[in-house]
Amino acid sequence: MELPSKLVEAAVDQIASLPGIGRRTALRLALHLLRRDPERVEAFARSLTAMREGVRGCSRCHNLCEGGLCAICEDPARDVNQVCVVEDVRDLLAIESLRTYRGTYHVLGGVISPMDGVGPADLYVQDLVDRMRSAPTDSEVIFALPTTMEGETTAFYLYRKLGDLALRITAISRGVAVGDDLQHADEATLAQSLKTRVPYHG
Amino acid sequence: MELPSKLVEAAVDQIASLPGIGRRTALRLALHLLRRDPERVEAFARSLTAMREGVRGCSRCHNLCEGGLCAICEDPARDVNQVCVVEDVRDLLAIESLRTYRGTYHVLGGVISPMDGVGPADLYVQDLVDRMRSAPTDSEVIFALPTTMEGETTAFYLYRKLGDLALRITAISRGVAVGDDLQHADEATLAQSLKTRVPYHG
Numbered sequence: 001m002e003l004p005s006k007l008v009e010a011a012v013d014q015i016a017s018l019p020g021i022g023r024r025t026a027l028r029l030a031l032h033l034l035r036r037d038p039e040r041v042e043a044f045a046r047s048l049t050a051m052r053e054g055v056r057g058c059s060r061c062h063n064l065c066e067g068g069l070c071a072i073c074e075d076p077a078r079d080v081n082q083v084c085v086v087e088d089v090r091d092l093l094a095i096e097s098l099r100t101y102r103g104t105y106h107v108l109g110g111v112i113s114p115m116d117g118v119g120p121a122d123l124y125v126q127d128l129v130d131r132m133r134s135a136p137t138d139s140e141v142i143f144a145l146p147t148t149m150e151g152e153t154t155a156f157y158l159y160r161k162l163g164d165l166a167l168r169i170t171a172i173s174r175g176v177a178v179g180d181d182l183q184h185a186d187e188a189t190l191a192q193s194l195k196t197r198v199p200y201h202g
Numbered sequence: 203m204e205l206p207s208k209l210v211e212a213a214v215d216q217i218a219s220l221p222g223i224g225r226r227t228a229l230r231l232a233l234h235l236l237r238r239d240p241e242r243v244e245a246f247a248r249s250l251t252a253m254r255e256g257v258r259g260c261s262r263c264h265n266l267c268e269g270g271l272c273a274i275c276e277d278p279a280r281d282v283n284q285v286c287v288v289e290d291v292r293d294l295l296a297i298e299s300l301r302t303y304r305g306t307y308h309v310l311g312g313v314i315s316p317m318d319g320v321g322p323a324d325l326y327v328q329d330l331v332d333r334m335r336s337a338p339t340d341s342e343v344i345f346a347l348p349t350t351m352e353g354e355t356t357a358f359y360l361y362r363k364l365g366d367l368a369l370r371i372t373a374i375s376r377g378v379a380v381g382d383d384l385q386h387a388d389e390a391t392l393a394q395s396l397k398t399r400v401p402y403h404g
Contacts, residue, residue: 003295004266004273011253014246018231029220031291033250034257034266041254044216045247048235051213052243055236064206064236071206089233093205 003027008034060131062107062124064089072096072104079103081139085128085158087111087146095144103142106131111150112157120157129161143171173198205229210236262333264309264326266291274298274306281305283341287330287360289313289348297346305344308333313352314359322359331363345373375400 003009008030015026033041057063058070061083065071072078082103086092092105108123120126132141141162145151159169175193176185185193205211210232217228235243259265260272263285267273274280284305288294294307310325322328334343343364347353361371377395378387387395 002298004291005253005257005268007249007253007256007268008266011249014249017246019234020227020230025222027292027295028222030253032221033254036254038251038254042251044219045250047209047213047216049240049244049247051207051209051232052235052238052240054209055207064210066207066209089206090229093229096204 057107057109061105062109062127063092063105077102081136082142083128083132083135083139084142084144086144087151087154091144103140108145108154111145111148111154113150113153123154125158125161128158129165132162132165132167135165135167137166138168140168140170143169145171147174259309259311263307264311264329265294265307279304283338284344285330285334285337285341286344286346288346289353289356293346305342310347310356313347313350313356315352315355325356327360327363330360331367334364334367334369337367337369339368340370342370342372345371347373349376 003012008027011030011033012023012026015021015029016023018026021029033044036044054066055064056067058065058068058073060069060073063070063072068074073080079102083106084092084095084101084103085106085108086095087108087110089107092107095101095105106124106128108125108128110118110123112118112120112123128141132139141158143155143158145155155171162169173196174189175196176182176189182190205214210229213232213235214225214228217223217231218225220228223231235246238246256268257266258269260267260270260275262271262275265272265274270276275282281304285308286294286297286303286305287308287310288297289310289312291309294309297303297307308326308330310327310330312320312325314320314322314325330343334341343360345357345360347357357373364371375398376391377398378384378391384392
């Protein structure tokens with residue numbers, strides 16, 4: 001579809017470069033922005049550049065922050081010797097929204113995926129190893145990685161890397177979701193759920 | 203979900219203010235932008251403000267252009283006495299992509315929708331009437347409006363407004379889509395298709 005203005009064309013190209021946004025949606029959004037006051041579009045654009053310029057990874061856990069350590073790492077009430085390893089910031093936010101976890105995090109920035117050309121060197125893996133090397137021996141590393149081939153590969157890789165350190169390494173449990181019928185759970189989940197059954201305390 | 207940075211929060215709020223984009227998607231897009239080079243985010247933002255500042259409606263038909271008349275209105279090969287009335291620029295682009303229509307357009311900028319508080323005064327309706335008043339008597343106005351209640355209301359309103367001018371007023375035909383089975387067409391479409399049947403020329 002040829003657009004009647006080079007400026008619209010450029011904006012649509014930019015919007016469509018975002019993951020999951022096709023050209024049709026991009027055009028719809030561009031036309032929407034054209035109906036807004038210029039000041040609002042200016043504010044929109046400024047918020048994106050301000051974010052990109054002002055936000056950096058926490059120097060310890062790679063959570064988002066605006067310089068130095070993130071709010072979680074800086075919180076003296078959080079247990080620095082309990083480190084939950086997650087793929088990205090959205091997983092950290094999901095766990096944080098539970099308001100039950102009082103440890104800290106380590107954001108890998110992805111998972112190992114040879115298919116996508118992502119190796120351990122592309123992630124904050126060595127960083128985690130270095131960090132745990134100086135941790136007390138009763139420290140715990142919790143793998144909270146996706147249940148995909150890539151997630152499992154990453155967990156196994158980290159396990160091997162961390163293996164010689166005297167740490168407690170755990171992983172979040174897999175199983176039938178709370179509120180789900182057994183008959184609707186997929187086979188792999190049900191099998192895992194049975195295999196990793198836990199003592200029942202009534 | 204509380205975000206770990208006010209700057210990310212602000213950007214997510216802005217992205218989520220776009221129609222059809224929820225906060226979850228907005229966060230995904232914000233995190234994607236954070237992984238890009240600052241120069242690319244700068245270029246992204248600049249393309250939006252440049253579009254908003256540089257693009258205006260064609261002074262005759264309200265198609266997008268960068269000042270004065272749009273490329274279609276300026277094209278001497280297009281028939282200015284054939285005016286296709288559309289709801290918005292995307293409909294114009296859809297017709298243009300056929301490469302068969304050689305007339306011009308009039309973009310209303312919406313359809314009459316009392317439910318959404320959109321009346322004729324919010325659209326380029328009077329503009330169309332003024333424009334057609336000075337057109338030759340053999341001019342044609344083609345309604346290419348949506349097949350919704352609002353589209354039909356708008357067409358009827360325009361018909362009444364243009365009625366005293368000696369114009370040919372037509373509307374694009376409604377019916378079973380090309381390539382569709384009759385059994386899969388909805389009842390209203392099939393009924394319309396039968397009612398507005400046309401001579402068959404073999």
